Amino acid sequence: xxxxxxxxxxxxxxDLSWIIAGPTSTRFLAGMGAEVIKVGSARRPxxxxxxxxxxxxxxxxxxxxxxxxDPQGLELVKQLLAISDVVIENxxxxxxxxxxxxxxxxxxxxxxIIMVSSSGTGHTGPDKDYVAYGSLxxxxxxxxxxxxxxxxxxxxxxxWADPWVGMELAMVTAAALNNRALTGQGQYVDFSMAEALSAxxxxxxxDYQMNDRVPELMGNRDAFYAPHxxxxxxxPDRWVAIAVTNDEEWNALCHLIQRPDLGSDSRFAGLDGRxxxxxxxxxxxxxxxxxxEDYEATRLLQEAxxxxxxxxxxxxxxxxPQLRDSGxxxxxxxxxxxxxxxxxxxxxxxxxxGPNLTEAPVLGQHNEYVYQELLGLSxxxxxxxxxxxxxx
Amino acid sequence: MVAGLLPGVRVLDVGQGISAPYCAKILAHMGAEVIKVEPPEGDxxxxxxxxxxxxxxxxxxxxxxxxNVNKYGVSLDLASTDGAKALKTLVAGADIIIENPPPDTLxxxxxxxxxxxxxxxxxxxxxxxxxxxxxxxxDFKATDLVIHHMSGHAxxxxxxxxxxxxxxxxxxxxxxxxxxxxxxxxxATLMALYRKRMTGxxxxxxxxxxxxxxxxxxxxxxxxxYGRPAPPRDLAxxxxxxxxxxxxxxxxxxPCKDGYVAVSPREDVQWERWLGIxxxxxxxxxxxxxxxxxxxxxxxxxxKLLSEWSSNYSKHEIARWGQEQRIPCFAVNTVLDLLKDEHxxxxxxxxxxxxxxxxxxxxxxxxYRFSHAQLPLAARPAPLLGEHNRxxxxxxx
Numbered sequence: 063x064x065x066x067x068x069x070x071x072x073x074x075x076x077d078l079s080w081i082i083a084g085p086t087s088t089r090f091l092a093g094m095g096a097e098v099i100k101v102g103s104a105r106r107p108x109x110x111x112x113x114x115x116x117x118x119x120x121x122x123x124x125x126x127x128x129x130x131x132d133p134q135g136l137e138l139v140k141q142l143l144a145i146s147d148v149v150i151e152n153x154x155x156x157x158x159x160x161x162x163x164x165x166x167x168x169x170x171x172x173x174x175i176i177m178v179s180s181s182g183t184g185h186t187g188p189d190k191d192y193v194a195y196g197s198l199x200x201x202x203x204x205x206x207x208x209x210x211x212x213x214x215x216x217x218x219x220x221x222w223a224d225p226w227v228g229m230e231l232a233m234v235t236a237a238a239l240n241n242r243a244l245t246g247q248g249q250y251v252d253f254s255m256a257e258a259l260s261a262x263x264x265x266x267x268x269d270y271q272m273n274d275r276v277p278e279l280m281g282n283r284d285a286f287y288a289p290h291x292x293x294x295x296x297x298p299d300r301w302v303a304i305a306v307t308n309d310e311e312w313n314a315l316c317h318l319i320q321r322p323d324l325g326s327d328s329r330f331a332g333l334d335g336r337x338x339x340x341x342x343x344x345x346x347x348x349x350x351x352x353x354x355e356d357y358e359a360t361r362l363l364q365e366a367x368x369x370x371x372x373x374x375x376x377x378x379x380x381x382x383p384q385l386r387d388s389g390x391x392x393x394x395x396x397x398x399x400x401x402x403x404x405x406x407x408x409x410x411x412x413x414x415x416g417p418n419l420t421e422a423p424v425l426g427q428h429n430e431y432v433y434q435e436l437l438g439l440s441x442x443x444x445x446x447x448x449x450x451x452x453x454x
Numbered sequence: 455m456v457a458g459l460l461p462g463v464r465v466l467d468v469g470q471g472i473s474a475p476y477c478a479k480i481l482a483h484m485g486a487e488v489i490k491v492e493p494p495e496g497d498x499x500x501x502x503x504x505x506x507x508x509x510x511x512x513x514x515x516x517x518x519x520x521x522n523v524n525k526y527g528v529s530l531d532l533a534s535t536d537g538a539k540a541l542k543t544l545v546a547g548a549d550i551i552i553e554n555p556p557p558d559t560l561x562x563x564x565x566x567x568x569x570x571x572x573x574x575x576x577x578x579x580x581x582x583x584x585x586x587x588x589x590x591x592x593d594f595k596a597t598d599l600v601i602h603h604m605s606g607h608a609x610x611x612x613x614x615x616x617x618x619x620x621x622x623x624x625x626x627x628x629x630x631x632x633x634x635x636x637x638x639x640x641x642a643t644l645m646a647l648y649r650k651r652m653t654g655x656x657x658x659x660x661x662x663x664x665x666x667x668x669x670x671x672x673x674x675x676x677x678x679x680y681g682r683p684a685p686p687r688d689l690a691x692x693x694x695x696x697x698x699x700x701x702x703x704x705x706x707x708x709p710c711k712d713g714y715v716a717v718s719p720r721e722d723v724q725w726e727r728w729l730g731i732x733x734x735x736x737x738x739x740x741x742x743x744x745x746x747x748x749x750x751x752x753x754x755x756x757x758k759l760l761s762e763w764s765s766n767y768s769k770h771e772i773a774r775w776g777q778e779q780r781i782p783c784f785a786v787n788t789v790l791d792l793l794k795d796e797h798x799x800x801x802x803x804x805x806x807x808x809x810x811x812x813x814x815x816x817x818x819x820x821x822y823r824f825s826h827a828q829l830p831l832a833a834r835p836a837p838l839l840g841e842h843n844r845x846x847x848x849x850x851x
Contacts, residue, residue, distance in 0.1 A: 114682065186801055188797050189797035193782045194782060198705065201715075202716075204788060208628055209625075215714070217613070229638060229641055230641075234822050238824065250826075252825075255821070257798070260792055261818040261820060264818055265520070267520070272505070273506065273508070276789060277627060284599065285504075290599060298618070299619060307597060369595040369597050371594070371601070373623045374606050376671060379678075380674075383589070384589040387588065388585070390665050390668070402680065405668075405676070409659055
């Protein structure tokens with residue numbers, strides 16, 4: 063896709079968000095062609111500033127420095143909102159209003175603007191002021207109560223609430239843009255991170271109502287498919303995940319591990335039979351997997367038609383050839399003179415490679431563009447505002 | 455107020471299972487008219503529970519019911535001439551078609567992208583597969599379990615363990631990989647729909663659930679790009695790092711009378727207030743715990759002391775005390791806790807729907823409220839198999 067072909071070409075986004083969820087959402091919009099102007103201040107820097115993740119969260123954005131707590135700074139952000147289509151913020155509930163940028167104020171600058179406000183537990187309700195970090199919030203959402211080993215403690219982490227929410231915020235923004243294109247109507251969106259995660263637990267929520275039970279913890283096992291687990295491969299802490307979803311895959315697996323006797327044993331016919339005898343089957347499969355490296359086991363299993371793959375840590379994920387051949391990880395020349403493979407967007411349009419994202423900016427890098435080109439300030443005026451720490 | 459954000463948008467959901475139906479459900483929530491096209495034997499999710507009394511019934515699968523609310527339903531045998539013809543007619547009047555084929559079902563029936571585009575040049579064709587349509591794994595078979603492990607998410611779920619070789623990484627419960635794939639598809643599809651509105655262009659969208667899950671690891675990928683090592687899974691190595699001062703903020707799960715509570719009084723001011731909640735215990739003046747740095751170095755022994763205290767109280771009690779003192783603190787909720795939660799109730803998060811076979815149930819709604827549109831979250835329950843064959847298919851002819 064050329065720049066003009068990108069779906070959000072022509073859309074301008076003011077990004078008041080910080081930390082992870084908000085910046086990852088505007089990254090999707092920027093990658094898809096929107097002009098995203100990140101607004102930040104040295105007074106209260108984005109916590110990820112200076113870290114490698116910042117380089118990924120903020121690709122393809124412009125970055126201006128602006129102290130919104132200063133009355134002149136507030137005036138500048140209002141001028142910017144007047145020429146923008148979307149504004150996204152993820153401050154604690156009440157902060158954006160205290161800064162003087164409630165939806166009423168924002169809408170007065172630009173009547174059809176789409177304002178997306180994301181917080182831990184949403185902007186209404188008795189617990190709206192709860193202090194939330196994504197890693198803790200996921201415990202509230204129910205997710206951690208359905209994950210873990212049988213009779214074990216609830217799991218410590220693993221859900222990555224913030225990037226999940228980031229994608230959903232981009233989705234919501236795209237939905238609102240569609241509506242605005244059709245009707246001319248802007249929106250204020252009240253978004254709850256906790257609800258985004260709880261909404262993705264449909265099975266467990268209905269199971270409770272149908273059967274009066276909280277789902278039991280199953281480790282790697284499944285309520286439906288069997289065998290279903292990870293199996294030790296050659297080498298320390300090396301595992302291959304195998305999920306058998308039907309009789310055909312079961313027979314293929316038995317053939318591969320040279321146990322045709324299991325395949326013809328009527329006790330193991332059908333998912334129900336295999337679920338009842340998982341310990342026995344797991345032991346037989348492990349005797350085969352331990353002979354192979356995890357990638358080699360995967361290759362043999364996939365050739366036989368059995369769903370499988372290695373259990374990877376992030377370093378090995380990063381080194382996956384699949385992610386380069388599919389065009390997801392692409393080398394980017396960075397200002398530290400290094401060529402680094404940074405993530406792209408998790409979708410491809412029209413058989414292409416996906417857009418080329420540009421390097422994350424530094425604070426204030428686009429001040430001249432924003433204040434002089436977009437807002438029409440003179441150089442002298444800009445310098446005065448820098449002096450007075452409004453542009454700061 | 456307008457019902458939904460996508461009036462007049464017509465979506466065909468020819469997917470099965472989880473990822474594509476979830477994508478289509480999101481569009482239905484947003485107000486699109488979604489027609490679910492099932493094979494004569496029904497979507498495979500109808501065979502996956504939970505079922506009332508654990509008795510399989512094609513109209514009572516909790517998973518199917520939840521993933522297909524607000525859709526119309528028709529059944530079509532796409533391998534038959536009549537079925538293929540009916541689908542083509544539906545495609546001619548659709549904006550979007552979503553599939554998650556076990557390799558090439560539409561294609562195998564002569565209904566691939568090129569054919570459908572010749573019928574409807576402005577069609578948005580969204581395809582979700584485990585690894586997308588390119589790269590060495592494009593033909594690999596995978597499930598939620600496999601993608602969870604391959605994308606690196608299983609490694610961190612348990613936290614550090616004493617003996618990694620006897621305590622393998624585990625996946626999260628639920629169907630996270632397929633849901634994230636579905637959300638990525640909905641996001642890309644809505645962007646394509648916007649482009650179609652502005653330029654008239656159709657799109658072909660290729661989604662890899664693996665990539666969508668890998669993308670959730672954006673922080674870790676960036677760190678890898680800067681040569682940072684993966685966090686260890688071995689407890690001894692983690693403790694070594696902790697005593698060297700190389701771990702992040704303290705935080706974690708404490709046992710309670712009735713479950714667990716998650717808490718992170720990481721900043722000094724939060725720690726002071728947390729001590730207040732615990733009644734300023736004597737051990738707090740011990741040098742091992744007086745600074746943030748010291749607490750992080752000594753977090754194993756510290757966590758034992760906190761656990762002794764927390765075991766005397768309920769999880770909701772501690773969560774409330776913590777939050778009253780502005781300390782990030784949450785009960786480890788079960789789905790029962792969610793269904794009873796006063797905050798979610800006041801926000802009307804759960805949506806009640808009556809289904810002719812499955813009865814009246816509460817379904818999770820949406821995480822978003824729009825100021826100028828009412829989302830049709832309770833427009834209709836999931837369709838019975840072939841429920842709208844008459845009203846939709848007979849009108850085509």
